[in-house]
Amino acid sequence: MRVLLLLFLSLLIVTCGCTRESDATKSNETEVKKEEIAKQDLSTNDILYGPTDPLYKIDVVYDEKNHELRGNMDVRFHNNLDKILEHIF
Secondary structure, eight states: OHHHHHHHHHHHHHHHOSOOOOHHHHHHHHHHHHHHHHHSOOOTTTOOOSOEEEEEEEEEEEETTTTEEEEEEEEEEEOOSSSOOSOOO
């Protein structure tokens, strides 16, 4: 069981990245992406509908004594639909 938890935690870290970025860095990267998108000549076939460019931040702590994972996840994205999203999966 302990091995499975450690494998899960390792997979989670590898999948989501293990570095932290400052809010200023994230903001600059977002602005650069927006500028790149604005410069592109998009046809209707190239337009993406739905949430785009998600940013994930996951903080997880493993309690070795109790064999528990505790953490928080923050997901941010741009909703480019013309309606409010009632559910996000």
